[in-house]
Amino acid sequence: MEGAPFWSLIASASLALGMGAGLVAKSVHAAPTTAGIDTTLVREALKLRLPKTRIGAIDCGRFGGLCEVVAGTTLFYVDRNARYLMIGRLYDMEARSDLTATRLLELNPDLLAAGAAGRRDDEEAKPSAATQAAAKVDLATLPAGGAIHWGPANGPRLVILSDFHCGYCRKLAGELARMGARVEERPISIFGAESRKLAEAVLCAPDPAAAAHAAYAGQPVVPGKTCDVSGLDANEAFARKHGFGGTPVIIRADGAVLQGFHTAEQLKAFVAGGRA
Template sequence: MNSADTRLGRELAKMRRMEGVPFWTLLASASLTLGMGAGVVAKSVQAAPIASVHVDTDLVREALKLRLPKTRIGAIDCSRFGGLCEVVAGTTLFYVDRTARYLMIGRLYDMETRSDVTAARLLELNPDLLAAGAAGKRDSDGDEQPEAASPAAAKVDLGQLPAKGAIHWGPATGPKLVVLSDFHCGYCRKLSSELVKMGARVEERPISIFGAESRKLAEAVLCAGDQQAAVHAAYDGRPVTPGAKCDTSGLDANEAFAKARGFGGTPVIIRSDGAVLQGFHTADQLKAFVAGGRA
């Protein structure tokens, strides 16, 4: 047992009688320690979908409200990890069973893809913290040590992006935004709903944060006959039927553009003048951003 696991054991003993800010402060610390401790935020981390029976996440949420009434629960995903549901509370990540009776704190591994799915999700939730932690020692499986992340750019030159890496959707007369995204990113999915709500004209540029499966889905959407329908199908978790083979080299350019500017997570929202806004934002916040203010 390493020092992180020992420390987690001591913290769990405290958590049993705690909730609210102290509870989740400790939980966030434990989650981040375990997510970063192995130094496994690798270049191709992915969380492949696993077939499972349908779970009503509304019922899971209600059960969590009863057991953790002071805790603000965010996204709940019961579709990818067999009998476990992934729960987001702020910048914290944990897992529960389908009845929300049992709560698990720690790393979840996909043994088929040899990937740490918890580290990948924590990278999405806390890109700056995890990028710093991932620069430490690599795990002992022989993978290359991840490179240290560059500071994220606050403004970019959109003229350096090629046309063929873009997927356009939304009304042609709507306010225009460029979005760097991953179709497997939960916050990108939530953002897409807000973009629809505000009537935005979106230039979506996929980057494969979650590895090969994300790239495969991005290629299917890019090559689809109806790209707008394909975007919404991808975010809804519905099958995307790819059209004829097309030039997907623009996706490589998207990823190179994001990496060079220090964007290690998604979504990244870019205004027409190149101003950058990272993370999920509501339709009202996006309208303020488009108008030239802060979200």
């Protein structure tokens, strides 16, 4: 079965499988350390079993009895003898983070892998490829609500579609602060109900800007009084309308769109009217 169809299946499964299919990382961490495993032997075993697959990086030192294997833009896990192969998500229960999603974003920042990682529980699933992502949008269609403003008032304006559980959104926030941008952050719930709950807490916090930074830092966010969160629905409708299935999405004042993580230097070039 090895070949393009096989790895298409792996790629889609790696992105789409939810927590029910994930491996509980806390149990993995309890296993004996494998930092001393010779990855050369793992690579040789994989060559025998998957001769048509170009194997990239192999990491056997972080996940107990599992080795993380990169094959192009896909990701899977094998045991130390490369006999068993696992397609799915690896979760760190202590850090409450999706390790697979974070790694996939590192491998595929422009593919916005997070978009396939989860949706709101009540949202109808639709193929993300059905809508071509827009290269330019009309920001005037967004309501005043649903936005969290931070950064210097005189900084270059950028609108960011984000999810506080998105690792690359967190990294992007640091770059935006470094370039002194005036950020209009509009959360969308890429990672499902928990993302929506956190977005509502941030939006309704006494100081939404401080709450946003706390959320990215993994600190608890205590919501204030109940507030109007209909703007979050508008953010998500806006994202769906324009084919944005993942985060981060960066939008310039004139509506030009830049997807994925970018450095402060790249963002400055984008703001100036060029390509990042």
